[in-house]
Amino acid sequence: MLEPKLNPKMKKRLEWINKNDELMKSWLVDYIQQHDWKPPFNSKEETELDYIKQFLNDARYCAETAQTREECRNMKSAWNRWEKRYNNRKSKTVVEGNYTISMVARKELERLAKQQTCSFSKVLDTLLRNAKEMEFLQKKLEKHLQEENDGLRMDTAFLATFFDTDFPHQQAQIMTQDLRKEMETDKKQYQEELRELKKELKEKQTKIAELTAIIED
Numbered sequence: 001m002l003e004p005k006l007n008p009k010m011k012k013r014l015e016w017i018n019k020n021d022e023l024m025k026s027w028l029v030d031y032i033q034q035h036d037w038k039p040p041f042n043s044k045e046e047t048e049l050d051y052i053k054q055f056l057n058d059a060r061y062c063a064e065t066a067q068t069r070e071e072c073r074n075m076k077s078a079w080n081r082w083e084k085r086y087n088n089r090k091s092k093t094v095v096e097g098n099y100t101i102s103m104v105a106r107k108e109l110e111r112l113a114k115q116q117t118c119s120f121s122k123v124l125d126t127l128l129r130n131a132k133e134m135e136f137l138q139k140k141l142e143k144h145l146q147e148e149n150d151g152l153r154m155d156t157a158f159l160a161t162f163f164d165t166d167f168p169h170q171q172a173q174i175m176t177q178d179l180r181k182e183m184e185t186d187k188k189q190y191q192e193e194l195r196e197l198k199k200e201l202k203e204k205q206t207k208i209a210e211l212t213a214i215i216e217d
Contacts, residue, residue: 004061130208
């Protein structure tokens with residue numbers, strides 16, 4: 001009778017398993033039983049750690065087939081999904097949800113995720129964050145435009161009409177000139193800030209131009 005042949009590739013495929021992780025141990029015991037890879041776990045006769053060690057030992061002798069490779073990939077993917085959902089449930093900044101999007105949006109989402117080398121969730125999160133930041137920049141730009149317009153509407157010559165004598169009139173002219181200089185300085189400062197805001201806003205718009213296509217109206 002031929003003895004089972006050791007498959008050295010299995011050790012590499014299963015090295016992600018952490019036998020000291022309590023959550024992973026419980027999850028693995030359930031997963032192994034669901035796929036009938038070992039007899040049901042009996043807590044009276046063995047520990048979860050013993051059960052997993054025996055599974056890993058047996059796995060080293062699995063035949064090198066397409067099915068074996070696929071089952072290993074599926075098990076690792078299933079754990080990653082479960083761990084992510086578990087962490088999200090405990091998170092105060094992340095929440096899971098179910099959303100429906102069109103097939104066109106789905107394909108665009110896949111393309112962007114592949115292009116950016118990240119998950120679908122990361123693409124959507126980046127889109128919404130950039131949209132929020134762009135909204136803030138737009139409001140800031142509108143505020144600066146309003147302040148600039150309000151300042152330019154002021155007619156500084158009106159100060160001279162407040163005085164009748166020559167001396168006050170001269171003082172009014174000086175004040176008017178100073179005010180004009182101050183307004184010119186403010187105007188240049190506003191224009192510079194506006195240029196920076198417009199530049200930043202344009203960069204944000206360019207950055208999210210592709211991402212906005214994935215949101216269905």
